[in-house]
Every structure is written in C-alpha cells, then in structure tokens.
Amino acid sequence: MATAFNLHRFANPGRFLRLASALLPWLTGGAAVLFAIGLYLALVGSPPDYQQGDTVRIMYIHVPSAWMAMMGYALLGAAGASALIWRHPLADVAGEAIAPVGAGFTFVALATGALWGKPTWGTYWVWDARLTSFLVLFFLYVGHIALTHAFDDRQRGRRSAAIIAIVGLINLPIIKYSVDWWNTLHQSESILRMDGPSIHPAMLWPLFVMIAAFTLYFFAVVVTRMKAMLLEARHRAAAFAR
Amino acid sequence: MSRKRLRLYLVLATLVVLGIATTLVLRALNEELVFFLSPTQIAEKQPDAGRQIRLGGLVEAGSVEKSGETVAFSVTDLSSNVRVTYRGLLPDLFREGQGVVVQGAFDGNGRFVASEVLAKHDETYMPPEVAKALKESGRWQETEGKGTAQPVVTQ
Numbered sequence A: 001m002a003t004a005f006n007l008h009r010f011a012n013p014g015r016f017l018r019l020a021s022a023l024l025p026w027l028t029g030g031a032a033v034l035f036a037i038g039l040y041l042a043l044v045g046s047p048p049d050y051q052q053g054d055t056v057r058i059m060y061i062h063v064p065s066a067w068m069a070m071m072g073y074a075l076l077g078a079a080g081a082s083a084l085i086w087r088h089p090l091a092d093v094a095g096e097a098i099a100p101v102g103a104g105f106t107f108v109a110l111a112t113g114a115l116w117g118k119p120t121w122g123t124y125w126v127w128d129a130r131l132t133s134f135l136v137l138f139f140l141y142v143g144h145i146a147l148t149h150a151f152d153d154r155q156r157g158r159r160s161a162a163i164i165a166i167v168g169l170i171n172l173p174i175i176k177y178s179v180d181w182w183n184t185l186h187q188s189e190s191i192l193r194m195d196g197p198s199i200h201p202a203m204l205w206p207l208f209v210m211i212a213a214f215t216l217y218f219f220a221v222v223v224t225r226m227k228a229m230l231l232e233a234r235h236r237a238a239a240f241a242r
Numbered sequence B: 001m002s003r004k005r006l007r008l009y010l011v012l013a014t015l016v017v018l019g020i021a022t023t024l025v026l027r028a029l030n031e032e033l034v035f036f037l038s039p040t041q042i043a044e045k046q047p048d049a050g051r052q053i054r055l056g057g058l059v060e061a062g063s064v065e066k067s068g069e070t071v072a073f074s075v076t077d078l079s080s081n082v083r084v085t086y087r088g089l090l091p092d093l094f095r096e097g098q099g100v101v102v103q104g105a106f107d108g109n110g111r112f113v114a115s116e117v118l119a120k121h122d123e124t125y126m127p128p129e130v131a132k133a134l135k136e137s138g139r140w141q142e143t144e145g146k147g148t149a150q151p152v153v154t155q
Helices: A002-007 A013-045 A054-085 A089-121 A129-148 A154-181 A201-241 B003-028 B039-045 B128-136
Strands: B053-059 B065-067 B070-076 B081-087 B099-106 B112-120
Touching: A013 A054, A013 A089, A013 A201, A054 A089, A054 A129, A054 A154, A054 A201, A054 B003, A089 A129, A089 A154, A089 A201, A089 B112, A129 A154, A154 B003, B039 B053, B039 B081, B053 B081, B081 B099
Parallel strands: B081 B112
Antiparallel strands: B053 B070, B053 B099, B065 B070, B070 B081, B099 B112
C-alpha cells in the first residue's frame, strides 16, 4: 500500500528526530509570540462582557484548554489505532507523550470552568452532561497513563493503553454534542455554529490567537517529549550493547 | 487478508459496535441525562410533592417579588410557567428574562420551593456597548425557545 509505505518513511526514529529538531524552534518561538499577543489581547485589549464583566476573560484559557484536551484525545486515539493495527514504531511513543499533556489541559479546562462557574452560575460544579462527560475524558487520560505503566512488560502496557485510547474515542462526540442532545447548565456551542459564531469579533479574535498559541505549545511539548523518549531509548540500547 | 487488514477491520468493527451500544444506552438513559425539566414538561409530568427536581427556563419579566430574604418569581418557557419561592442568595446574573435552573420540590400547595438557584448563561458574548446599541436599535431578540435570551450578534 503506497500510503502506508510513505507513512513508514517517518517511522524511522532517526528521521523523526531530525524533523523534530528542525520543527521545535518554530513551534516554541511561534507559541511564545502568539502567547504574548494573545494574553495581551485577552487580559487588556478585549472588552468585558455585557453580562459576565471581566469574568469572561477566563474563557481565553478555558476554551483553548478544552480544545487541546479534545484534540489531544483524538490524536491519542489515532496513535493507539496505528500502534495496534500497523505497529507503527512511533505510535506508542506518541501515545505515551500525548497522554500527560492532554490530561493537563483537561484539568486546566475543568479547573477554569469551575472558577468561571462560581460567579456566573452560582456553583463550581454540577453533574450535567457536558461537565460529566468532560470529567470522563480526564479519567480516560489518567487510565491511559496508568495502564501504560501497569505492566512490567512495557509492550503489554502500551497495548492495553492503546485499547483504552481507541475505546475512549466514543466520548468525543458525546462531549461535543452533549449540550445539544440534553438540557445542560453549560451553554451550547459559541464558535462552531451553523449560523456563525455568537461571540463578538472583539472577543473572538483574541480567542483565536490564544487557540493558535495553545496549539503550537501543545505540539512543542509533545514533540519535545517524543524526542526525549526516543533519545532515552537510543541511549539505553547503546548502554546495553556495550 | 493480511494481518494488518484484519486488525484494521477488528478495530473498526469494535468502534462501530461500541458506538451502537453507547447510543442505545444513552437513548435509554435520556430522561436521566437531562439536567433540568422545562415548565411544560413539569406540567405534563405532575411530579409528586416533595420529590426533588430541577426546573429550567426564563425568569418571567415582571414576576420577581422580594420580601426580606425570600424571593418569589415565575419560571417560564413561554408556554407554561411555574411559580417559585426561594430563600437565600441569588447568583449575580439572576434577573428578569435570564435563564435559570432551579432545584427544589413542590410543596403540598402546588408551589415550587427552591433550595438552589443557578443562573444559566447563554452562548452569546459581546461588549456592553454592543448590547446597549442592539437594545436601542430594537434588534435584541429575547427568549427564543431554548430557555435563554438570544441577542442577534451582527457587526
């Protein structure tokens, strides 16, 4: 199969390491620049909300974190699938690199949501469908991390983790559509709507800059982790051969 | 069939089966998964007095009466409404026309006594000047169905 063959060009860890080293300065540099612009716009350069006042600024952290949490899980599921199906040598490394990062963003989204919920709704937490399914996402990440390290045989651990990554994919559409399928306290989608975003452009643009910054930062951290794990494996192999 | 092919089909089949199973479970649990009932649903169901439920809708304009720490207001979905009494602190966003979710139970006299009032925020975000301008130009659409005020955001 031609596509699989092409993919395997990147399967070579040496090639990936060279690619990672070339990409990383751009990812980290881009993230730093976008964070500087985005944080300025979010905290100073954007207006307060007509109802929430300055509490709305939590959105500039909450929404990008939630997006990274979901994007991270989609990637985790893809990595799990390519590890199980094609035995792609980098897929296990990618899964192990993504999981703690995704769990971190999920935690940030949950925590900032709680801090926003108290002044806006009047409560830190409710068990509505959106909040509950997002908490499940956090547990899926934690389960993935735990399973990866649960066995003395690393390969067995990674395989079990890949299975939970794939199974957990079911949760992503549930999170996304929970606010449409059921009555929830959480408001429905503001950005990806059929009739266009319901966020005023003066707030939407700072949010987009923050999402871009978070995305670059996410990949910078994941690629750095993968690089470190591959170098560690290479080092261990060299030490063993000696 | 190569082993890779076989594993691909296995993973896809697992996802399809899991998807169907999840859909069925979620459909069966539909009633339990909604966070609140609308006044119309409550009128249909006639819940027993004393049973804890959550009621969601808009605070009806002109219905709020405060006397000391007690506040009474009507929650409406524009076709039915429920009269609510509540003792305690209201969230900052509580106001007439605002979406709320109220937890409590009916007392023997058909009055809904709330133990907790939460404000429901809608998905619209805009600067205060824009909201003011929309209201002044009469392009502010209140209360379309979903239980929250939905202003039209246009540039």
